[in-house]
Amino acid sequence: MYAVEAVGLTRRFGSLTAVDHVDLAIKPGTIYGFLGSNGSGKSTMIRMLCGVLTPDEGKGSILGHDIVMEQDKIRAQMGYMSQKFSLYPDLTVYENLSFYAGMYSLKGNEKKERIEAMLDMADLSKRKRELAGNLSGGWRQRLALGCAILHRPKVLFLDEPTGGVDPMARRLFWDIVCELAAAGTTIMVTTHLMDEAERCDKVGFLFDGKLIVDDTIANLKSTLPGILLEIKSDEPLKLKKIIEKDRKPYIDMYPFGVALHILADRNQLEEFTVFSPQIIRPTLEDVFVYYLRKFRGEVSG
């Protein structure tokens, strides 16, 4: 049984199709990274899976339970941390955890134990009497995670959990996420950051509400066609124009920071020797650029 499954899941807002017939099948214990530019539909997808929004078409299930009809069976097994961490700024760290414990119907010793475990996990024991509103970003984020996993959910949705958090706090957060997954929790997490995506077992890439990539990182990198060349240049756009003018053959070509990346077949390599290219291993960003350009029909080769 899949931990998270969707078949043709669709949601419209007026004439806009925010999520467009998305299929997903995520196995238990997976960290699934959900990527895509602003407005591509990631939050809408997660909000449908969490039962906050009703789909217009398609079906979804969490641990085999229908996301529309069986929310009561899902709620106790699912955690959700939204973009705007839903903490109460006027309550202390402890009171926030206590409030969420109440929402999950945790009582007595179990409630106490779980709150202590979360304070420990988030390294917040010394700050348990501080107001949540006074915590800095990284602490607030870990408190929000603590509130979302108090009840030991089997499936956890994290919607851009590390926005506005410094790199050190991000790393700590991800260490916790990886530990949860190693213990069997299925995690679906949205991010804009490639280093975070690299820590996922599988990634999905949404564009205009459509899922255009859905695979393991290793598979995605190994199925990129041809060989990837990097030509360092302060003016990659100018270099691109020169190569286009020379009508050199390639599969795809695009500026990449202070370089030009060219995907080429092995037998096309010698065409580029004059530019002293390096053969490089594709990054996840190269993979997304390729699939996005292919989806838009912009890949020439």
Ligand SMILES: Nc1ncnc2c1ncn2[C@@H]1O[C@H](COP(=O)(O)OP(=O)(O)OP(=O)(O)O)[C@@H](O)[C@H]1O
């Ligand atoms: N409640 C709503 N009413 C109308 N339009 C909405 C609503 N929620 C989302 N949208 C629109 O649906 C599209 C997808 O939004 P969504 O928030 O799912 O994208 P996203 O990929 O999560 O973006 P971001 O990375 O900025 O969070 C956007 O065009 C957004 O404006």
